[in-house]
Amino acid sequence: MKKILKISACFLAVVCLVFSLTGCQQLDEMRDAHGVWTDDGNIMLNGTKYIELPYFGDYFTNGAWDNIYVSTSDVPLLLSANFGELSDISKDRVLIRPVSYTTCFCREDRYDQIFALVKNGLEFNGYCYTYEEYDDPAHWEIKTYTLTKEQVDAVHYVRGNTESIMISDAEFSDTRFQTPDFVLSLSRCLDIPYFIDPEGFSLVQIDGKYYLTEWDDIYEYAYPVPDELNNTFDAISKLYKDAEKKFEDLYGDVDYYEFDF
Amino acid sequence: MVKKLFKHEILAFWRGWSLIQIALLATALFGRFIQLFENNTAVYDIVFGSTTFAYSILIMVAFVGTLFSGVTRFYKNLFTSEGYLTHTLPVTATQHIMVKLVTAVLFQIATLFVVLASACIITAGDVLVEVVKAIGYLIGEIYEYTGAHMVLYIVEIIVVTIVSLFSSFLVYYTCICLGQLSKKNRVLVSVGIYFGMSMVGQVVSTVLMTFTTFPVFEDIVMYFTDHPITAIHISLCLGIVITLILSIVFFIICRMVMKKKLNLE
Numbered sequence: 001m002k003k004i005l006k007i008s009a010c011f012l013a014v015v016c017l018v019f020s021l022t023g024c025q026q027l028d029e030m031r032d033a034h035g036v037w038t039d040d041g042n043i044m045l046n047g048t049k050y051i052e053l054p055y056f057g058d059y060f061t062n063g064a065w066d067n068i069y070v071s072t073s074d075v076p077l078l079l080s081a082n083f084g085e086l087s088d089i090s091k092d093r094v095l096i097r098p099v100s101y102t103t104c105f106c107r108e109d110r111y112d113q114i115f116a117l118v119k120n121g122l123e124f125n126g127y128c129y130t131y132e133e134y135d136d137p138a139h140w141e142i143k144t145y146t147l148t149k150e151q152v153d154a155v156h157y158v159r160g161n162t163e164s165i166m167i168s169d170a171e172f173s174d175t176r177f178q179t180p181d182f183v184l185s186l187s188r189c190l191d192i193p194y195f196i197d198p199e200g201f202s203l204v205q206i207d208g209k210y211y212l213t214e215w216d217d218i219y220e221y222a223y224p225v226p227d228e229l230n231n232t233f234d235a236i237s238k239l240y241k242d243a244e245k246k247f248e249d250l251y252g253d254v255d256y257y258e259f260d261f
Numbered sequence: 262m263v264k265k266l267f268k269h270e271i272l273a274f275w276r277g278w279s280l281i282q283i284a285l286l287a288t289a290l291f292g293r294f295i296q297l298f299e300n301n302t303a304v305y306d307i308v309f310g311s312t313t314f315a316y317s318i319l320i321m322v323a324f325v326g327t328l329f330s331g332v333t334r335f336y337k338n339l340f341t342s343e344g345y346l347t348h349t350l351p352v353t354a355t356q357h358i359m360v361k362l363v364t365a366v367l368f369q370i371a372t373l374f375v376v377l378a379s380a381c382i383i384t385a386g387d388v389l390v391e392v393v394k395a396i397g398y399l400i401g402e403i404y405e406y407t408g409a410h411m412v413l414y415i416v417e418i419i420v421v422t423i424v425s426l427f428s429s430f431l432v433y434y435t436c437i438c439l440g441q442l443s444k445k446n447r448v449l450v451s452v453g454i455y456f457g458m459s460m461v462g463q464v465v466s467t468v469l470m471t472f473t474t475f476p477v478f479e480d481i482v483m484y485f486t487d488h489p490i491t492a493i494h495i496s497l498c499l500g501i502v503i504t505l506i507l508s509i510v511f512f513i514i515c516r517m518v519m520k521k522k523l524n525l526e
Binding site: 024027077 | 301388394
């Protein structure tokens with residue numbers, strides 16, 4: 001009887017130990033999404049430090065982002081969403097931006113590189129656009145395409161060398177541009193996938209002809225793309241058009257850019 | 262004699278009650294065991310999902326089962342053929358009711374502890390640690406807001422819970438006692454009385470709620486809005502007093518019926 005009791009006690013102890021050692025996947029996911037404010041005003045996320053960058057702006061990444069919660073260290077994991085501050089984190093987990101902040105926080109190992117870029121103000125030397133790619137109606141992903149140097153040069157060439165057409169002001173609007181074949185927004189960006197300037201161009205196609213459009217306070221202008229650059233702009237818009245086609249195959253004939261995602 | 266009555270009542274209650282609690286603890290243990298194999302496959306999702314579902318059902322069964330056992334034991338032991346033997350014992354009607362009532366309440370409290378223990382088992386490990394941390398943090402937050410009032414709240418909540426437990430059984434006991442005044446279909450009559458009492462209770466509550474919208478009560482409502490801490494104390498104490506009064510009324514009804522109007526089948 002004593003031996004049975006001893007064995008049962010040992011068994012219970014082992015069971016308790018095993019149970020206590022096993023984690024929980026959902027908890028691990030919550031830990032990945034729970035940042036903690038450090039005493040020096042930076043953020044600690046899953047053992048990695050994020051240091052504040054002197055960057056002011058709304059757009060800290062040119063791609064998709066996830067949500068995390070940043071709280072003080074006394075807030076437990078399960079209450080991070082209730083007592084923490086909602087923050088955006090870039091998909092590659094390099095930059096964090098609490099929603100109430102205009103600065104963002106950079107991962108320690110990339111801090112020096114990115115700080116060197118922002119310390120003297122950002123020089124946007126490229127263009128990019130985002131598009132949603134659907135695998136099936138339930139799964140979609142925001143992707144980014146950054147234009148190549150040749151494509152950026154083509155955009156600058158069109159902007160600098162073609163005669164613009166005023167297509168809209170306070171009273172007038174060119175009807176051709178109200179129903180384009182597609183519209184995609186080209187935002188100014190850097191070589192690295194962070195910090196975009198939403199001020200840029202829209203690339204529009206009407207009856208097979210490309211135009212770059214931009215707003216100038218009250219007026220909207222269109223710069224027609226010369227025919228010899230059609231191939232370049234076909235290449236620029238290829239991914240967007242492919243995603244739109246895929247979307248149409250899944251959802252039928254609904255306007256891609258008007259669809260309520 | 263009362264002690265012996267208690268002992269036999271507890272033993273009789275234990276037989277049915279313990280099976281459900283063992284099933285609950287076993288399901289919790291199984292649910293925790295399943296989590297050792299946690300992965301992203303559909304098989305795991307189905308097995309763990311089913312286990313969690315079964316566990317939730319068993320929690321409801323545990324509470325409802327204890328309530329059901331308490332009520333049926335009261336009925337069978339005192340108002341069916343068993344009653345012929347029970348009422349020959351040298352025990353007063355008050356003592357009979359108290360024994361049944363206290364045993365039922367004790368087992369309902371025991372059910373609560375078993376459910377808490379099963380919850381600790383199924384979340385044992387990281388999850389339990391985080392849950393305890395979260396509860397501790399929330400208690401801290403409440404204490405920061407209410408101060409020493411929190412201790413009083415805890416006492417009041419415990420008292421109101423215990424009084425409500427007694428009251429919940431006494432409602433059924435009263436329905437059974439009043440039902441047995443009928444010559445035929447006593448169980449059906451008891452059920453009818455229960456629904457009647459529930460309806461009356463709902464109507465009274467609704468009428469009282471409507472009164473609070475009258476201008477006469479505006480100052481009181483404003484006071485409650487401006488002084489939430491005091492309002493909670495008043496609400497809890499009122500709850501205790503009203504439930505206590507109702508419990509006493511139900512108890513008196515049961516005692517009177519058992520003493521003066523007992524009519525066994």
